[in-house]
Amino acid sequence: MEGTVLGVGVGVFLLALLWVSVLLLCVLLARAPGVARFSVIFVFLGALIITSVLLLFPRASESPTPEVEFKIVDAFFIGRYVLLTFLSAVFIGSLFLVLIHHILEPVYAKPLRSY
Known part of the structure; x- marks a missing residue:
């Protein structure tokens, strides 16, 4: 499996970064005065849509490619x-x-x- 860190692909790190940034943005917008306070809902819904797109359309195949066995001499x-x-x-x-x-x-x- 190429491009993995600790057996986890890039998508998991992308989702974690997305949700950490959304959480930070929601906390900052919750303290905003006026109508800007209600934009938290749109930020959260946007993160849900991005997460569902990333989960429903994976890039890699679910079955790993067979590894070529090397004979060590x-x-x-x-x-x-x-x-x-x-x-x-x-x-x-x-x-x-x-x-x-x-x-x-x-x-x-x-x-x-x-x-």
Whole structure:
């Protein structure tokens, strides 16, 4: 499904924008003095007509188009395992060197001073 955000198409966002703007306009016109206050009815009816047109005449088909199945081929399969083997050997060799030079480092006793 192309052109969707969170699985929702453009039409839903268009309807939400329409009704938020109509709600804001109705609140502003409700505070207007005189005859302008009654234009809220026309704004609301206009939004209903636009909503019904958008709902009754959808652009996209109701059945989704069948997706083409792609077969994923790993062309670097052998090279990946060679690299993994090399890195594992380097890691084990590094652990061995740390064991010899850091952990098993000999501690020599200091000679005692005799007076």
